[in-house]
Each structure stands twice: as structure tokens, then as C-alpha cells.
Amino acid sequence: MDNWYLDGVVAPSEKHRNKALAWQNQLTKPAGSLGRLESLAVELAALQHNLHPSAARVAMAVFAADQGVCAESVSAFPQAVTAQMVANFAGGGAAISVLAKSLGASLEVINLGTVQPTAALPQVIDATIAPQSGNIARAAAMTHEQLQLALAAGRAAVQRAQANNTDLFVAGEMGIGNTTTATAMLCRLLEVDPALLAGPGTGLDSAGVSHKARVIEQALNLHAQARDPVEVLRCLGGFETAALVGAYIACAQTGIAVLVDGFICTAAALLASRINPAIVPWLILSHASAEPGHRLAVEAMGQVPLLDLGLRLGEGSGAAVAVPLVRLACDLHNGMATFAEAGVADKAR
Ligand SMILES: O=C(O)c1ccc[n+]([C@@H]2O[C@H](COP(=O)([O-])O)[C@@H](O)[C@H]2O)c1
Numbered sequence: 001m002d003n004w005y006l007d008g009v010v011a012p013s014e015k016h017r018n019k020a021l022a023w024q025n026q027l028t029k030p031a032g033s034l035g036r037l038e039s040l041a042v043e044l045a046a047l048q049h050n051l052h053p054s055a056a057r058v059a060m061a062v063f064a065a066d067q068g069v070c071a072e073s074v075s076a077f078p079q080a081v082t083a084q085m086v087a088n089f090a091g092g093g094a095a096i097s098v099l100a101k102s103l104g105a106s107l108e109v110i111n112l113g114t115v116q117p118t119a120a121l122p123q124v125i126d127a128t129i130a131p132q133s134g135n136i137a138r139a140a141a142m143t144h145e146q147l148q149l150a151l152a153a154g155r156a157a158v159q160r161a162q163a164n165n166t167d168l169f170v171a172g173e174m175g176i177g178n179t180t181t182a183t184a185m186l187c188r189l190l191e192v193d194p195a196l197l198a199g200p201g202t203g204l205d206s207a208g209v210s211h212k213a214r215v216i217e218q219a220l221n222l223h224a225q226a227r228d229p230v231e232v233l234r235c236l237g238g239f240e241t242a243a244l245v246g247a248y249i250a251c252a253q254t255g256i257a258v259l260v261d262g263f264i265c266t267a268a269a270l271l272a273s274r275i276n277p278a279i280v281p282w283l284i285l286s287h288a289s290a291e292p293g294h295r296l297a298v299e300a301m302g303q304v305p306l307l308d309l310g311l312r313l314g315e316g317s318g319a320a321v322a323v324p325l326v327r328l329a330c331d332l333h334n335g336m337a338t339f340a341e342a343g344v345a346d347k348a349r
């Protein structure tokens with residue numbers, strides 16, 4: 001079996017980090033006064049091995065797939081919405097379509113398998129593995145072969161982005177029922193009870209959330225032997241989450257910084273970092289999702305997300321909204337005058 005996802009990653013440059021930090025401290029502002037915008041630029045300089053970090057070229061990819069666990073009535077919306085939204089992404093009407101256009105970013109829609117067939121749309125990459133993943137409450141989500149295909153679909157998207165000299169990668173997902181599979185994976189990785197982590201997703205009421213927690217409990221019991229992160233993903237995940245995992249690891253291996261979206265994407269990021277811990281510096285958490293379980297996943301990543309706007313859409317939308325912030329951080333770093341250049345007196349020593 002090809003275990004490419006265990007291979008080494010590009011190491012962030014300590015030299016560029018130190019030089020970028022020294023540069024920030026020469027700019028006409030009290031050191032540290034631009035807060036997170038400073039550390040973002042410094043971190044990007046280290047990741048990009050470039051003292052002039054850039055977020056100009058942004059590649060976005062939305063991975064879509066149906067979840068077998070929808071058979072257990074775990075979502076407020078019908079499963080058919082996954083395929084319908086794939087068409088909406090391609091047609092330009094979805095939130096991520098509008099955001100990508102507004103930001104001048106490329107947007108790929110990658111369909112890994114939906115129960116409802118979608119028309120052959122030129123804007124959609126057909127990477128169908130099966131109509132849906134297995135129902136995790138009754139079977140494994142994927143076979144070993146299906147998992148490899150999903151991981152490879154994520155890596156392929158990154159390889160296309162790399163060919164276009166991408167500065168920043170934004171991944172999103174679409175899959176009715178995937179807050180259930182993502183929660184199941186998180187429960188196993190964090191060893192937390194489903195009742196603590198299950199949330200409304202697209203809008204379940206409290207009875208619906210309790211039922212969802214019981215379905216997750218059933219899945220965790222069925223897959224009690226799945227402890228290794230790759231096996232957790234195979235048994236409890238979904239095709240789109242596996243593609244996200246493949247994409248995140250491939251980004252670190254090719255040296256492309258990532259903005260991680262909300263609940264499902266953070267679950268994928270955590271899982272990917274359990275598979276290959278060296279990828280962690282490459283993953284920037286973009287926003288705090290309103291899905292209640294996100295807080296624990298974020299804590300496990302050891303980061304504070306850039307934004308907290310109450311978003312809980314998915315599709316990569318929260319990560320897209322954070323792109324202007326990253327661009328501004330780069331512009332400030334690259335464009336501000338130093339104390340010496342501007343003839344401004346530096347701090348008294
Ligand atoms: O990313 C998030 O924070 C997020 C939180 C709640 C729901 N979603 C989106 O809603 C869908 C999953 O919700 P559900 O209730 O069907 O499991 C899926 O398409 C996700 O993109 C996404």
C-alpha cells in the first residue's frame with residue numbers, strides 16, 4: 001500500500017521567521033501593536049521561505065460526498081441537498097462561489113460520490129468513489145481502497161494548485177450528515193463522549209441532537225477497535241473528509257500554507273495531524289464555527305482561530321472570509337516604512 005501521507009513535509013524556515021520578525025520590529029509602529037497580523041505575516045514568511053510573504057494566489061477546492069449515515073436521520077436536511085449544492089457551486093450561486101469570485105480565487109468542485117446523480121457539469125471534477133460512504137453506525141465508512149482513492153483525490157487537488165503557483169490553499173466540504181461523521185472521529189481522537197460533542201449541524205432540534213449522539217455512540221461501539229488515526233478515518237469518516245486529510249498533508253509536503261475552515265475541516269486537520277504531526281505548522285485555523293463541538297477540536301489543535309463570526313456553513317466559507325485578513329497582514333509586512341526610512345523616532349532604549 002502507498003503510504004505517501006506519512007512522507008516528510010517542507011520544514012518552515014527558522015531563518016526567514018527570525019528575519020521577518022526583526023523586520024516587523026523595524027516598521028513604524030510599536031512592536032507587536034498589529035497583534036495577530038504581525039505573527040501571521042512572520043509565520044507565512046517562514047512557511048513560504050520568503051521575506052515578502054504573499055496570499056495573492058489563492059486556490060480553493062470544495063470536496064463533496066454523501067454519507068451513508070444519513071439513513072439514521074441525523075441531519076435537518078435531506079441527503080439530496082449534497083448533489084443539489086454541487087450543481088449550485090458550479091453554477092456560481094453558493095456562498096463559496098460568490099466568495100471565490102469576489103476574492104479572485106480559483107475554485108474547484110470535486111465530487112467524490114453523491115446518491116443523486118449530478119448532470120455532467122464542466123465545472124465539476126468527477127472523482128466518484130461510490131454513491132455514498134458506508135453507514136458508520138452499521139459498517140465501516142470505507143474500504144481500504146476507497147480510503148486511498150479519497151486521500152489521493154485531495155492530494156491531486158493540491159498538485160493542480162501547486163502547478164498554478166498557489167500561495168494559499170482553502171479547502172471546503174459539502175456533505176449532508178458529515179457533522180455526524182466528523183463528530184464520531186473527534187469523539188474517538190479526543191476520547192470524549194458523543195453527548196458532549198454532538199451539535200445541531202444544519203439545524204437539528206435538541207431531540208434530534210440527542211438521537212444523533214446515540215447514533216454516534218453506536219458507531220463508536222461498532223468500531224471500538226479503530227484507534228489508529230488512519231483506521232479512525234476509514235471506519236468513521238467520509239470520502240470528503242478523507243480528501244481533506246489528503247489535501248492538508250499534501251499541502252505541507254509541497255509547501256503550501258492552508259487556511260482551515262470550520263467544524264468538519266478542523267476535524268480533518270486534527271486527524272491529518274495525528275497521521276503526520278509535522279504538518280501542524282502549515283494549518284492555520286481561520287474561524288471559530290458556531291457548531292458547539294468545534295471548541296474542543298480547536299483546543300486540541302492548540303490554536304486560536306483568526307475570526308469568530310458565528311459562521312457554521314462549511315464549503316470553505318469561513319476560510320475564504322479570512323483571506324482578506326491574510327492579504328492585509330502581507331501588505332502591511334511588505335509595504336510599511338521602517339523607522340529609519342520614515343524618519344520616525346524609535347522607542348527610547
Ligand atoms: O463547517 C462547519 O462549521 C459546519 C457546521 C455545520 C454544518 N456544516 C455543513 O452542513 C453540512 C453538514 O451538516 P449536517 O447537519 O447535515 O450534518 C455539511 O454540508 C457542512 O458543510 C458545516
Ligand SMILES: Cc1cc2nc[nH]c2cc1C
Pocket residue numbers: 077081085173174175202313314315
Ligand atoms: C443549503 C445548504 C448549503 C450548504 N453548504 C454546506 N452545507 C450546506 C448544507 C445546506 C443544507
